[in-house]
Amino acid sequence: MSQDFPAQPSYSAQRERFLVAARAAGARLSEYRHPLSGPFDEALLTDVAVIGDPSASRVLVALSGTHGIEGFYGSNCQASWLQELAGRELPRDVAVVMIHLINPWGTAWMRRVNEDNIDLNRNYLDFAQPAPVNRGYEALHEIYACSQLRGSQRERADALLAERLRAEGWSALMAIVEAGQYAHPDGLFYGGQAASWSNQTLHRIMQQHLDQARTVMCFDLHTGAGDYGHLMLLAIAQAAYPALDDAQAVYGPWLHTLLTGSDNQSDTGVAATTTGYTSQALLNALPDQHLMQFVIECGTYPGEQIHRHLRDDHWLHLHGDPCDRVGRQIKLDLLEQFFPADSDWQALVWLRTRQIWERALAALPQIDQPGSKPGR
Ligand SMILES: [Zn+2]
Structure with a gap:
């Protein structure tokens, strides 16, 4: 069945590299099994690695693969940073939570969407309410x-x-x-009619791993919007929220705030009209946390080509x-759009992603939730 499906890069190899690096960094691991399998009949799982004190009140979250095929970039950065963290001690009361490939079916099958043609970044809605009409x-x-x-x-x-x-x-x-x-x-850009497996799994992960956190900086990793080799650090939400000032203070001019709405416009290549973004799900699911939610977007090719x-x-x-x-060629072409083979592109996006995470790690001990006792 799988003889022509591209064998490289593969979901299984990404997962293996992530797990090896996580174990070497002393991480606590949990796994969430997806009901379907990949093109090589491989099992599909979302893995979570917690580095540092699991009861820490300050947490950096790195989330990869919301759009499956973009997960090759995200997974690579997660594994590379884990390798560096292996030899280091995290600041006191700080933990790093890595959520590896939240849409594992999409990564394995080299798709942006999930097993039901759902764009996960349109799926974080309250489906008890009528869905938006486009x-x-x-x-x-x-x-x-x-x-x-x-x-x-x-x-x-x-x-x-x-x-x-x-x-x-x-x-x-x-x-x-x-x-x-x-x-x-x-x-295209179908948001679904119910919460997808990945949506439900992300909510379980947040409940199990972020409940104790007071201050959270979360990075959702993407590619495919913006100019080739340029990274954008975005805060995307339907409205301004309490921690946005802290986020702005940490990153200054590096951070671009994108407020979404049906009449809103954006020149970033990331749609401002979108409903159901991951970042809004985090804001809704973690109402008591001082939450800074970010999107990292790595530019690749022109939008019309993609x-x-x-x-x-x-x-x-x-x-x-x-x-x-025919399928093989379509997959290889799509992969290039979201994960260019160019080693300079790959080196650049890793360099910038690492800088963003290192700055977050340095800033986290200094950020207090308003109203909490300092040094909690
Ligand atoms: Zn994306």
């Missing part, structure tokens, strides 16, 4: 439901996309598409076979 997407859906990779139907879909692009421009069009939609399970490859991969899982030769 009317603008309705007229665009036929572009993404196209059943051909090549041929007349695909050409019609390409022409429709090109026509809308000419009329509205890339940013305006993506503000509609990337906002997410909850009506078409076979569409979008074309996302459409091909979307077609592949709806109408093709990820394990045949």
